Amino acid sequence: MQGDIHFISGLPRAGSTLLSAILRQNPRFRAGMTGPVGSLVDGMLRSMSMSNETAIFISDEQRRELVKAIFSTYYADLPKGHVVFDTNRNWCARLPLVTELFPRAKVICCVRHIPWILDSVERLIRRNKYQPSGIFNFEPSGTVYSRVDGLAGPNGMVGFAWNALREAFCSEQSACLLALTYETLTTQPERAIAAVYEFIGEKPFAHDFQNIEFDAEEFDRRIGTPGLHKVGRRVESPGRKTVLPGDLWRKYENDAFWSDPARNPNQVRVV
Template sequence: MQSIHFLSGLPRSGSTLLAALLRQNPRFYANMSGPLAGMVNAMLGEMSGRNEFSVFITDQQRQRVLRGLFDSYYSDEFTADVVFDTSRIWCAKLPVLHTLFPGAKLIACVRHVSWIVDSVECAIRNNALRPSTIFSFQTGGTVYSRAEGIAHGEGMLGYAYNALKEAFYGEHAKHLMVLQYETLVRDPAGAMAAVYEFIGEPLFQHDFDNVRFEAEEFDERAGTPGLHTVGGKVQAQERATVLPPDIFRRFENDAFWLNAAANIRAVRVV
């Protein structure tokens, strides 16, 4: 199959924007989060000891089956030279990805955690008449229960945060690059140059004044129209937070990737 790399990291941190930029390059294919990571998880489970016939499955067969998922999904209609597959799950699957694709790189998008919680809350308030799949379409929550819901270990944010730390401190961290949302929106040219250098591809001249992406059907079904819409110029937008001060303060020191002394694997942080 084509050369493949992976986009992952924290929610509401620029992965859709990064994909929208990458797909400007006619040699690249990139998109929002897709189904492959879930399919890999499902197949790992089906080939595990919980299946009584797993005694007939070797690790070589497991590897071929999982590679086959990618080969089949990104088949002939995907003509790009380089594919970027996106999922927050990939940070927790770096050993699997390294086994399947030893040369693949993982770009993890991050953002100050308080602003991630703020961004999710804004998405909910902007669609006040539509309960969201983010909270299982529940209608009785508050900003406090919503913050707690996404931050716990299996929540939208908490899971991704823990998965990122696993990759950041893991044995395959040399295949990981952390891309800060703040860098991407304030210096998109510099951010993209770092991405191209990391994956070893020739630099492409992107149009940072006209970036477009939308997933209307997906966002409508999720109860959050506009959640993945990208349009216009890449730029930082300064505004006040919608969060109560105590919630904002709770998360404001969680950007562990900024602690150079704790970067024991020398992960590149852009």
């Protein structure tokens, strides 16, 4: 790769698309919603594992170069001196691999109060009442309780990301992490973006927080969840009441471990 690479990871519905929409205003930056690189890396690792009888002929050095080739091929058109931010919630669970391949890379972890994440998904489901969502395998049945259980399970959209984030916070590679809260990004965008620039070692850029552009309408339509990646034109904090039943809210309201110094043993910076 001719340019530099950093990663956006963390929790779903926590501002990663908004962050990318802001960063891409900088003509030297490339950023977007979750892309295919993470799944391509997982597919390559699986294909080179011992589940493939011919994998005995592949050395670890070859495995490393093949995985790195996914990045260099996918971002082959990145001009020299430019910066790419690859988004995938899986990167928090792949820190040993990421930091070996790209020692200078930083990982921006978008985080948000867990009940509001669950609330955000539930609102999308209720808004698109005539379109079953791919988030729940296009199954039209279910209740808010079954949907939240599915999201928060170990392999669920929220549960997996939350576990991966906890793993990253406690890992030997945690120095490459910056936790960016949804609350700061939406109420103090100038402070949030300044912290990102400082963390990755880039010179400040004058972003326009009143004119944000991002369109993934076709992608969202194909997974039966219109609005999943919709970003409002202005950066603002949504003021609203939750649609979650009280018992569900209380079940997850203490899960924001990043805000508790006792649960952040490596002192990952939180903005």
